[in-house]
Amino acid sequence: DYGERLEEFEARIARGEKIEPGDWMPAEYRRQLIRMISQHAHSEWVGMLPEGAWITRAPSLRRKLILLAKVQDEAGHGQYLYHAAETLGITREEMVEALLSGKAKYSNIFNYPTLTWADVAIIGWLVDGMAIKNQTMLAQCSYGPYSRAMVRICAEETFHHKQGKEAVLLYAKGSPKQRRMVQDALNRWWWPTLMMAGPHDTDSPHTPLLLRWGIKTKTNDQIRQEFLNEHVPELLDAGLSIPDPDLRYDEKTGNWIHGPIPWDEFWKVIGGEGPMNRHRLEARRRAHEEGRWVREAMEAYAKRRLAQAAD
Ligand code: BYC
Numbered sequence: 001d002y003g004e005r006l007e008e009f010e011a012r013i014a015r016g017e018k019i020e021p022g023d024w025m026p027a028e029y030r031r032q033l034i035r036m037i038s039q040h041a042h043s044e045w046v047g048m049l050p051e052g053a054w055i056t057r058a059p060s061l062r063r064k065l066i067l068l069a070k071v072q073d074e075a076g077h078g079q080y081l082y083h084a085a086e087t088l089g090i091t092r093e094e095m096v097e098a099l100l101s102g103k104a105k106y107s108n109i110f111n112y113p114t115l116t117w118a119d120v121a122i123i124g125w126l127v128d129g130m131a132i133k134n135q136t137m138l139a140q141c142s143y144g145p146y147s148r149a150m151v152r153i154c155a156e157e158t159f160h161h162k163q164g165k166e167a168v169l170l171y172a173k174g175s176p177k178q179r180r181m182v183q184d185a186l187n188r189w190w191w192p193t194l195m196m197a198g199p200h201d202t203d204s205p206h207t208p209l210l211l212r213w214g215i216k217t218k219t220n221d222q223i224r225q226e227f228l229n230e231h232v233p234e235l236l237d238a239g240l241s242i243p244d245p246d247l248r249y250d251e252k253t254g255n256w257i258h259g260p261i262p263w264d265e266f267w268k269v270i271g272g273e274g275p276m277n278r279h280r281l282e283a284r285r286r287a288h289e290e291g292r293w294v295r296e297a298m299e300a301y302a303k304r305r306l307a308q309a310a311d
Contacts, residue, residue: 013214018144021087029213032206033143034088036215038095041081042106045099046280048074050114051123059117066163067120073156080153084145100285108266109196111274118171118178118185124164126186126193129231132157133223134197142214165234172238179239186235187243194258195266197224203263228256 005024012019019025048071055071058064082092098104109127114120132154139150171182198204198220210216218226233256235242246259268274 010213013142017142018147019142020144026213028209029215030088032210032213032215033146034085034090036210037081037085037088037146038090038098039105039107041078041085041095042099042104043110044074044078044081046106046110046284049280049283050110050112050276051120053114054117054120057117058120063167070124070160070163073160077149077153077156080149084143084149087145096288100281100288102272102281105270107196108269108274109192110280111269111276112188112192113276115188116181116185118168118181119189121164121167121171121182122185122189124160125168126164126189126231127196128157128160128164130193130196130223130227132161133226133230137216137218137223140214140217168240169238172240183240186240190243191262191265192269194224194227194261195263195269197221197227199263199266200261224258225255228258229254232256 006026009019009025009029019029051067051074052071055064055067058067082095085095086092095104099106114123135150135154135157139147139154141147141150168182168186171178173179174182201207201219201221204220207216207219211219232242232247244259246257248257249255250257269277
């Protein structure tokens, strides 16, 4: 019966076993994973847009090649994640429909504009830095297909993170104009990046169950703290200033403590009212329409191949 199955399921997770697609799982485990993995996949795809906007304006061939490779990686991450979600019994079409209709969420961070080239550098270092903290944790998660997708994604994200850091450090010791640009980018991306880890644990309704079933292995505040402890000293060493007057180092715990996060802005952005939400969804809808003929051609080709194989 359900009680026994649940007990066995939880015992497997406690032993560190991975849950695989055909295995028994509570309906709520399935629902939570579909929610998280599909939102994650949407974030990868919407996440191509702010950086993609700079491909034609990259300042050198080297930077253009790096950016092209990065944006292409993100398309690939979306693919692995949509496939991982499909193993739970939802179709790609249902997920894409939820994104395009505005029903599904995606990361708050991609609803801000990329105003200068330095934004691309800051996204690489900070946004990908936060993503890696979150995804290294998810690589340990109890659902096999998600955890394996995360291992590969983290390896690629590490390259993204390094190229962002390299660029920020270069601009931080560059001309006065470069220094102004990179500082301005940091000022604008700092708070949205801290919000990426999700609301404080006290305001995070999903965390307790996700922890219990090993979908998350750390809380939102733990991830945010790891991000701060790594990045704050490095940003300060680079001669940049962090736009948080209350930021301080706590000797006792060895943690960097941030001031109040503007959560009103977060809830507005994830509710669809951020500066670029409308624009991002329009771009995804347009891409979906413009790609329709490719999907139809592939389907027709696959059907013909199948018919030929049957002959
Ligand atoms: N943005 O109970 P909570 C990337 C929502 S892509 C938007 O704490 P949970 C990259 C949350 O969904 C990075 N919404 O939720 C790509 C929930 O609403 P619903 C994307 C957020 O699930 C391209 C409500 O707030 N990574 O790195 O326990 C280029 C309550 O929150 C956000 C992932 O998606 C947010 N930031 O924890 C470069 C990782 N935070 O669903 C880089 C997978 C919270 O009830 N997801 N909400 O309507 C996760 O790890 C977790 O879902 C979160 C949130 C930590 C994000």
